[in-house]
Amino acid sequence: MGLGCLSKSAVAVLKTDDKLKDAKIVFVVGGPGSGKGTQCEKIVAKYGYTHLSSGDLLRAEVASGSERGKQLQAIMQKGELVPLDTVLDMIKEAMIAKADVSKGYLIDGYPREVKQGEEFEKKIGAPALLLYVDAKAETMVKRLMKRGETSGRADDNEETIKKRLDLYYKATEPVIAYYEKRGIVRKINSELPVDEVFAIVEKAIDELK
Numbered sequence: 001m002g003l004g005c006l007s008k009s010a011v012a013v014l015k016t017d018d019k020l021k022d023a024k025i026v027f028v029v030g031g032p033g034s035g036k037g038t039q040c041e042k043i044v045a046k047y048g049y050t051h052l053s054s055g056d057l058l059r060a061e062v063a064s065g066s067e068r069g070k071q072l073q074a075i076m077q078k079g080e081l082v083p084l085d086t087v088l089d090m091i092k093e094a095m096i097a098k099a100d101v102s103k104g105y106l107i108d109g110y111p112r113e114v115k116q117g118e119e120f121e122k123k124i125g126a127p128a129l130l131l132y133v134d135a136k137a138e139t140m141v142k143r144l145m146k147r148g149e150t151s152g153r154a155d156d157n158e159e160t161i162k163k164r165l166d167l168y169y170k171a172t173e174p175v176i177a178y179y180e181k182r183g184i185v186r187k188i189n190s191e192l193p194v195d196e197v198f199a200i201v202e203k204a205i206d207e208l209k
């Protein structure tokens with residue numbers, strides 16, 4: 001069927017969705033403080049991918065001072081997950097905004113639970129790769145406490161870090177098992193120095209081409 005019967009704006013929406021369906025999508029999953037953001041920055045510098053961190057998108061909404069932002073801030077401060085639809089809508093909007101120029105998307109900090117992965121695939125598309133950024137709990141806590149000295153983040157404190165870690169093991173680790181069955185998970189040892197971690201990341205990204 002042609003698109004002739006549809007209005008111009010309806011065609012534009014369909015075309016955008018098509019573009020996202022064909023897009024190269026990489027999920028970046030790992031515990032809090034494991035080094036997701038650090039590696040994503042390096043991927044952007046080398047490969048020109050679009051980096052979308054769900055946490056950054058949420059913090060931007062908080063910074064806007066909106067009513068919705070205030071509600072989000074309260075949830076994040078407790079180390080809990082914000083509602084799925086809120087995060088997914090923000091990610092999709094940000095992806096569409098870059099659809100014409102993006103070489104690929106790094107979706108950092110999402111999915112946080114299996115349901116988030118399922119909904120993403122229904123509304124946007126399938127990931128080609130999942131980078132599993134792996135570090136020990138002890139390492140993550142140490143890094144987050146250090147980051148907390150300067151990050152200004154309401155969730156980089158001992159009490160919230162503990163809750164975030166618990167939630168990670170309970171809700172997010174099953175995401176890795178879910179995508180392992182599809183054979184798209186690459187486990188990255190993030191205990192190593194940043195550049196050595198990136199050398200492993202590069203191999204995984206290069207395989208995608």
Ligand SMILES: Nc1ncnc2c1ncn2[C@@H]1O[C@H](COP(=O)(O)OP(=O)(O)O)[C@@H](O)[C@H]1O
Nearest residue numbers: 032033034035036037038143147190192193194
């Ligand atoms: N491989 C690494 N070795 C040492 N420190 C690291 C490493 N990767 C990240 N860090 C540090 O750990 C902290 C958390 O990293 P970040 O990239 O913000 O993690 P995430 O986005 O997963 O929470 C940062 O302060 C960062 O500089």
Ligand SMILES: Nc1ncnc2c1ncn2[C@H]1C[C@H](O)[C@@H](COP(=O)(O)OP(=O)(O)O)O1
Nearest residue numbers: 032033054055079080081082087109110112
């Ligand atoms: N996909 C998602 N679903 C629900 N809440 C999310 C989310 N991504 C982020 N959040 C909320 C809850 C998190 O504790 C908080 C900070 O997330 P983050 O910046 O991704 O943390 P980190 O990079 O330290 O792992 O934002």
Ligand SMILES: [Mg+2]
Nearest residue numbers: 036037053055
């Ligand atoms: Mg981060």
